[in-house]
Amino acid sequence: MKKGLWYAILAYTAWGLLPVYWKSFGTLLAGEILAHRVIWSFAFMAILLLVGRGKMEQLRKLFANRRTLLVVAASSILISSNWLIFIWAVNNGHVIETSIGYYITPLFNVMLAVLFLGEKPSRGQWLAIALAGAGVLVATIDYGRFPWVSLSLAASFGVYSLVKKKVSYEASIGLAGETAIVFPIAVAYIVYLHLTHHEAAWSLPPVSFVLLLLSGTATALPLLWFAKAAARLPLSMLGFIQYIGPSITLFLSVFVFKEKFSPVLFISFTLIWAALVVYALASMRMARTTAAAAAAASEAG
Template sequence: MKKGLWYAILAYTAWGLLPLYWKSFETLLAGEILSHRVVWSFVFMAVFLLIGRGRWPEIRKMVTNGKVLLLVGASGLLISSNWLIFIWAVNNGHVIETSLGYYITPLFNVMLGVFFLREKPSGSQWLAVALAGAGVLLATIDYGRFPWISVTLATTFGLYSLVKKRVSYDASIGLAGETAVVFPIALVYVIYLHLTHHDSAWSLPPLSLTLLLLSGVATALPLLWFAKAAVRLPLSMLGFIQYIGPSITLMLSIFVFKENFSPMLLISFALIWTALVVYAMASVRVARTSVAK
């Protein structure tokens, strides 16, 4: 469990610090950054699986199952959409909204569970959803517009998680399949930008270009750490640790990127933090009741 705790902290800390990483490419279009992220993630996972032994039967089983391929394709498109929105938001001064999005994701998952998995949340869990809804409403009033970045991030990642529940493959096999699905699209886009002289990546300073080429590693490693944590830790503990990510992102948005954090937005986040505490306590109570039975 101790090793699992460190893996979880590593994964969520890395995810929380990702805005600093993507900010180093802010001169590039979000689509170009995403395309390189997909291409190099695919390359990294291909090498990773080639080095690993005994994985090819799992890969062969995945690519010969039509239903599984369809689900992997859907999850690849969903996570790519999530990455694109996140990268665009970070490089256009909306880091606070990305933090808000990942805070409300677990609560959005409750709604998905109700509609798609026929789950029955407790009264406390419904209260958490209502508090989070009030927080989003206040954020909308403060922004003067609907916080579409936050809601879209929560929606795409929530649907991605829902699809992943239907496919029983570990993180490395799953990520390899997801990136393989969108790899041709990303590669064609990179080639198109180059041929039309609209690409900027190859004119980056050597250090920035090296970092961009390592985006596959930056994408895959936290996911692999998370997979190692998930098999070692109780789900309730993992649920608490996951808020490290958006908390780090929120701190970066305020103290590093100097984004405006108004009193109304503070109240909005306070409501969402309260919702998360209520939701976490309710989830722990449900878990203990299940164990007792």
């Protein structure tokens, strides 16, 4: 649990800072950025697997199992869609909406955990969910239009989290498989852009181009941390730790990217942070109760 908590904090902090990273490629199409992200993520994971003992054999076995391959393909499509929407939103002035989306995601995670994993939140945790839901609703109304970016990000990453909980392969193997599946599509898209004279990556300043090449590392490391966290923490807890990411993104959107932040939005995020406090207190109380029950059972035994 403790190690999983640290992995989750690392992953969500990195994701919260990613808008700054993707903004440096604002002259590129979102699809081109995504293609490079996939290509260099695959290259990064391939190097990790080549230096790891027996890793390539594990990847071969993953692709040899039809059921596992279907699961990996589904997670690959989900995370690629999430990346594309996020990159487009960041580079088109919708950073606050991405923040709202990742505030919504824990609500999807809790719902999925109850429906598919049999997790049962306590009354305090349900109260936290209600407060967070109210905050998200207020933010959505204040935004003034159907928040398709927010909902798409929440749905794609929420289901991706559920899929990651349903599989047992090692994190690096799973990520290598996910990037390998979309790698040919990414390469084909880059070739298409080159043939139609729409490829813009080569016109980037040298520093930005090097950063683009490092997008694989910037992508793979947080996902590896997330996968390790997902294997160690309950999905509902993982979902609430996720608030670190959108909180950082919200800060960036207001103070760095100068997007509008109204008093109503302030109220909505106050509700969300109140939900975090309630959820944390309820979770600690549940943990103490469980520990006491386990200690009593051990003494009785």
